[in-house]
Amino acid sequence: MNDFKYTHRVHFYETDMMGVVHHSNYLRVFEEARMAWMRHKKLHTTHAPHTEISLAVLETSCQHHRPAHLDDILTVYLQVKREGARVRFAYALYSDRYDALVAKGTSTHIPMNRELKACRLPKQIIKQLESEPWNETWPSNL
Amino acid sequence: MNDFKYTHRVHFYETDMMGVVHHSNYLRVFEEARMAWMRHKKLHTTHAPHTEISLAVLETSCQHHRPAHLDDILTVYLQVKREGARVRFAYALYSDRYDALVAKGTSTHIPMNRELKACRLPKQIIKQLESEPWNETWPSNL
Amino acid sequence: MNDFKYTHRVHFYETDMMGVVHHSNYLRVFEEARMAWMRHKKLHTTHAPHTEISLAVLETSCQHHRPAHLDDILTVYLQVKREGARVRFAYALYSDRYDALVAKGTSTHIPMNRELKACRLPKQIIKQLESEPWNETWPSNL
Amino acid sequence: MNDFKYTHRVHFYETDMMGVVHHSNYLRVFEEARMAWMRHKKLHTTHAPHTEISLAVLETSCQHHRPAHLDDILTVYLQVKREGARVRFAYALYSDRYDALVAKGTSTHIPMNRELKACRLPKQIIKQLESEPWNETWPSNL
Numbered sequence: 001m002n003d004f005k006y007t008h009r010v011h012f013y014e015t016d017m018m019g020v021v022h023h024s025n026y027l028r029v030f031e032e033a034r035m036a037w038m039r040h041k042k043l044h045t046t047h048a049p050h051t052e053i054s055l056a057v058l059e060t061s062c063q064h065h066r067p068a069h070l071d072d073i074l075t076v077y078l079q080v081k082r083e084g085a086r087v088r089f090a091y092a093l094y095s096d097r098y099d100a101l102v103a104k105g106t107s108t109h110i111p112m113n114r115e116l117k118a119c120r121l122p123k124q125i126i127k128q129l130e131s132e133p134w135n136e137t138w139p140s141n142l
Numbered sequence: 143m144n145d146f147k148y149t150h151r152v153h154f155y156e157t158d159m160m161g162v163v164h165h166s167n168y169l170r171v172f173e174e175a176r177m178a179w180m181r182h183k184k185l186h187t188t189h190a191p192h193t194e195i196s197l198a199v200l201e202t203s204c205q206h207h208r209p210a211h212l213d214d215i216l217t218v219y220l221q222v223k224r225e226g227a228r229v230r231f232a233y234a235l236y237s238d239r240y241d242a243l244v245a246k247g248t249s250t251h252i253p254m255n256r257e258l259k260a261c262r263l264p265k266q267i268i269k270q271l272e273s274e275p276w277n278e279t280w281p282s283n284l
Numbered sequence: 285m286n287d288f289k290y291t292h293r294v295h296f297y298e299t300d301m302m303g304v305v306h307h308s309n310y311l312r313v314f315e316e317a318r319m320a321w322m323r324h325k326k327l328h329t330t331h332a333p334h335t336e337i338s339l340a341v342l343e344t345s346c347q348h349h350r351p352a353h354l355d356d357i358l359t360v361y362l363q364v365k366r367e368g369a370r371v372r373f374a375y376a377l378y379s380d381r382y383d384a385l386v387a388k389g390t391s392t393h394i395p396m397n398r399e400l401k402a403c404r405l406p407k408q409i410i411k412q413l414e415s416e417p418w419n420e421t422w423p424s425n426l
Numbered sequence: 427m428n429d430f431k432y433t434h435r436v437h438f439y440e441t442d443m444m445g446v447v448h449h450s451n452y453l454r455v456f457e458e459a460r461m462a463w464m465r466h467k468k469l470h471t472t473h474a475p476h477t478e479i480s481l482a483v484l485e486t487s488c489q490h491h492r493p494a495h496l497d498d499i500l501t502v503y504l505q506v507k508r509e510g511a512r513v514r515f516a517y518a519l520y521s522d523r524y525d526a527l528v529a530k531g532t533s534t535h536i537p538m539n540r541e542l543k544a545c546r547l548p549k550q551i552i553k554q555l556e557s558e559p560w561n562e563t564w565p566s567n568l
Contacts, residue, residue, distance in 0.1 A: 012461060013308060013454045015301035017190070017354060019475070020258070022297050023199040024173075027166040028439045035438060039497075048159070049445070049496060057165040061203040067258055070301060070475060071465075116162070116209055154319060155312045155448050159441035159496060161333070166439060170297045177296060181355075191303070191354060212333060212443060213323075301474070304542070307483040308453040315450075332443070341449040345487040351542055400446070400493055 004040055006033035006076045010068055020067035027060055030091045030105050033076035046122040047111075053119060055087060055109035062105040072097045081134040085121060086110050092139035104139065146182055148175035148218045152210055162209035169202055172233045172247050175218035188264040189253075195261060197229060197251035204247040214239045223276040227263060228252050234281035246281065288324055290317035290360045294352055304351035311344055314375045314389050317360035330406040331395075337403060339371060339393035346389040356381045363422055366413040369405060370394050376423035388423065430466055432459035432502045436494055446493035453486055456517045456531050459502035472548040473537075479545060481513060481535035488531040498523045505564055508555040511547060512536050518565035530565065 008029050016022040038044045048054045068074060073096040080089045091105040113119045150171050158164040180186045190196045210216060215238040222231045233247040255261045292313050300306040322328045332338045352358060357380040364373045375389045397403045434455050442448040464470045474480045494500060499522040506515045517531040539545045 011454070011458050012300060013306050013457055016297060017299035017301065017303045018196050018198070018258070019301045023202060024166045024169040024297060027169065028437070031166075031439055032437050035497075044497070054160050056160070056209075057206055059203070059205050060165060061201070063201050064199055067198075071461075071470070112160075116160070153312070153316055154442060155315055155450060157443035158438060159443065159445045161443045164439050170295070173297055174295055177355075186355070213319075213328070302480050302482070302538075302542070307486060308450045308457075311450040311453065338444050340444070340493075341490055343487070343489050344449060345485070347485050348483055351482075400444070 004037050006036045008074045010070050010072045015070055026062050026103050033078055034089055041128050043125055046124050052114045053111050056112040058110050059108040064103050066098055066102045068095050068102050079134050079138055080132050082129040146179050148178045150216045152212050152214045157212055168204050168245050175220055176231055183270050185267055188266050194256045195253050198254040200252050201250040206245050208240055208244045210237050210244050221276050221280055222274050224271040288321050290320045292358045294354050294356045299354055310346050310387050317362055318373055325412050327409055330408050336398045337395050340396040342394050343392040348387050350382055350386045352379050352386050363418050364416050365418040430463050432462045434500045436496050436498045441496055452488050452529050459504055460515055467554050472550055478540045479537050482538040484536050485534040490529050492524055492528045494521050494528050505560050506558050507560040
């Protein structure tokens with residue numbers, strides 16, 4: 001497993017009238033974790049605004065196991081792999097409230113230029129992805 | 143096919159620095175469509191704040207085919223079916239910009255009470271779902 | 285008074301754990317109303333993405349009189365005036381729940397080009413603003 | 427001056443198609459800072475979900491001096507005072523990009539119970555506010 005993790009405290013504005021984090025906000029926390037991982041691996045300079053490239057979102061999924069509440073400290077673990085011209089992230093989100101899985105998710109990305117045309121994956125990203133572990137049964141083995 | 147559709151004009155605050163609708167907002171537009179369908183079928187009185195029940199989100203997915211831009215008129219079609227104690231929605235989102243599919247998505251829900259415990263599906267919802275068409279190849283047949 | 289009004293149904297994702305619309309979302313509904321007014325007056329072609337100009341936000345304010353709830357139909361009235369190179373909007377937001385004022389707000393804007401440098405107000409906007417009524421005691425006279 | 431400060435890194439989903447942080451998100455970052463200050467002063471246990479009380483928002487304002495961009499590290503300073511039954515916060519937000527003021531803002535709050543009725547300020551809050559400095563010319567003196 002890679003040793004990266006990202007933490008996010010639940011903000012009041014992320015809750016909804018059920019008293020828990022609105023499901024759309026999980027995609028935003030996954031994005032925060034993904035961007036933090038890019039910075040951690042010094043890959044943030046491969047995309048906008050540093051270059052013309054963005055990793056556009058092709059697909060997302062999220063499975064909810066337990067609700068997250070105000071002030072919970074969420075910890076996101078992730079793994080990442082290359083799928084041809086695409087990059088696939090998998091996320092596992094835990095809360096300090098339960099010490100248990102709150103949500104799992106995935107996102108698939110394709111590099112695009114400023115005109116939103118598909119382009120090549122930057123070499124630094126390809127190189128990094130070659131050394132990233134990927135485990136199909138993750139995060140059951142966490 | 144059911145004849146329901148929902149339209150949503152893209153707001154400025156829904157865009158991101160790539161100049162297109164942020165991917166997390168698709169789940170919000172799907173939610174708008176889902177709630178509008180509930181009202182259309184007179185099922186909104188089966189859930190909060192009219193009753194103690196909410197249709198909590200268990201799973202979501204979204205596939206992006208084309209970007210959506212400011213002021214685009216998005217049209218969401220949906221189909222819905224019962225899966226035991228759960229309800230599953232599938233969404234197809236089109237934009238007047240392309241006259242073509244922009245995104246597809248799904249969401250799975252389970253009824254929960256105010257304490258966030260799973261409970262029974264309200265009878266009116268069960269009855270409505272019995273008469274709803276579901277097509278596995280949808281929306282390719284739209 | 286100008287006769288423009290904009291309606292917005294409160295979405296589930298706009299609520300927070302107090303069970304009402306989160307205060308930050310009022311600025312978003314004001315923005316929806318402002319953009320709708322621009323379209324209504326055929327002024328939307330004066331700004332991005334149709335031109336290089338955006339009406340950047342310099343100041344906002346909002347006063348909350350009553351909470352807004354899920355499914356409330358909010359109606360926004362607005363008035364607008366020129367202040368030199370700036371444009372000032374005032375908003376009054378009512379809910380069908382109370383038939384009474386829910387919130388008032390203002391926003392002040394300055395035209396900026398793509399490099400975020402201040403630029404001149406488009407002539408069509410200046411012309412429109414010359415014919416817009418403005419009443420300091422508004423909306424008490426609504 | 428109180429020595430509290432709060433930092434927030436700008437997330438991708440907080441930007442809009444102008445390439446900068448959407449103005450509505452400043453109210454959210456102010457809220458994050460306000461809640462962090464409450465925790466810092468051990469006052470978070472005075473409000474929901476720990477008690478029935480929430481500090482409902484009565485008024486907000488925000489003045490924008492410079493735009494904030496993706497990955498900017500924003501630092502929020504605040505001061506707070508009591509105004510009868512109300513609590514008033516003032517915020518000053520700086521970015522590491524400019525080492526200069528990006529935005530100023532205010533929010534006024536009133537304690538409300540679960541039924542959204544105004545109630546008394548908790549004693550711990552009153553006591554804390556008595557010892558908080560307030561400077562009308564702030565943050566010009568920062």
